[in-house]
Amino acid sequence: MGGPPMHNTERDARIARAVYDLAHRPADFDPLELLHDLTSQAVELLPVRSASITVLDNDRISYITASDEMTRELTEDQVELNEGPCLDSARTRKALVPTELDERWPNFAPRAHAAGITAIAAVSLRLPQMLLGALNLLMTQPPYMGTSDMELAQTLADTTGSTLAHRHELADKNILLAQLRTALDSRVTIEQAKGMLAGRFDIDMDEAFTRLRHHARSQRRKLSDLAAQIARGNVPSEFYSVR
Template identity: 40%
Template sequence: MAIAQHRITEVFVEIADSLTDDFDIIDLLQRLSERCVELLDVSAAGILLVDQYDELQILAASDENTRLLEIFALQHDQGPCIECHRSGQARTDIDLTTTAALDRWPSFTARARRSGFARTHAVPLRLRQRVVGALNLFDQRPGTFTAADQLLAQALADIATIAILQQRTLQQSQLERVQLQTALDTRIVIEQAKGILAERWRTSMDDAFTVLRNHARSNRLRMSDLARQVVDGTIDTDTVLRGLDITPGDAGFPPAPTPG
């Protein structure tokens, strides 16, 4: 491995410093694919990631030629990268000039050769037993992928995995915060609607809530939407009672006052 140790350290520090609260995952992985080419002395690199349906998608590539090759591999469901993701095991030192490679992955190998590549390697994006994708390396030159090369490639793949999972955790955390705030806001509106109905119908808050909920269910409305209509004054609250065949004096409601 010809690359200097200090340069490897610099790259890892660079990637680690990029993992801020609002980092751009696409930009980070694009830079990581370019650093793989530099540190591992290969011709190209690509990063595949599984989507929510557990299907592999191309997320980053060091150049357009490699991106198109990765897309081709996904479309034909062939190549060491596909097998690497499925097995969770690295596939290294694949000589694309051999008949063995052509027999095993005919479409992928033929396309890779036309793209000028002579060998390829794939290492999993894996955290413990969880595999979320694969890092793919391509070289136009014959040669051997050393044990040190494989260790470095796996370390770079691990960095990519950490970045991806951190981004997903941040997104999930943000989604949960939004959902929580929405729930809190919705509850406030419902409480306001209960107060309006309880005062208008001169009944308890519990009875007002029961009628509000039953009307929403009977009309297949979200209670939050119905409550908003009550608060905004865009619904005749008498229709809520009529729709449930409730009149003052029923279901805990006091009788209407007698005109005096």
């Protein structure tokens, strides 16, 4: 005889939808959009304040994307200071269980605490036989992520890695890193577009990015292409109908 019946919860359904969304992408999908979706799904499903992606490129650590502006700044701070738990995790190529910020990072920890962040965890973002980088998870207070939360974070990251690998002939690292370098370049254009939308519609940068991504998805356009159009001053008329 089998065990007792299993009851699916709303969270189970949300996890299933998240994995499906990360795994099923059009053939010409934008890697930057996929990685941002990974940070968004992590924030939605895990007990974390925010999330970011860092990538290892020839042992150099680069920030790729984050779930919000505050986290973008904190991740860039670590790269700039050459100090922080996200960098330590990337360099050791190991997952980082939730770790409270302390004197190990004397320059970074005060900046994180000022933003309300008290602990950070990380799981590997990997392709078959290859480490690409990390999904970094920022927390504000205990109770911090437990074992099952870390396993879910790794599942989300692994699903994303599999999607990237499938897109790039089962992970030609050089091709993928070239694509991600292009994503790094397009980040500047995206920041310009966010700034233009924020100023024109008197909204903050997070809301500007939300509108930018929503429009790109609804029109089935690449985020980088739409951002370049807006950065040139050509804001689609549909943006004016959202107030």
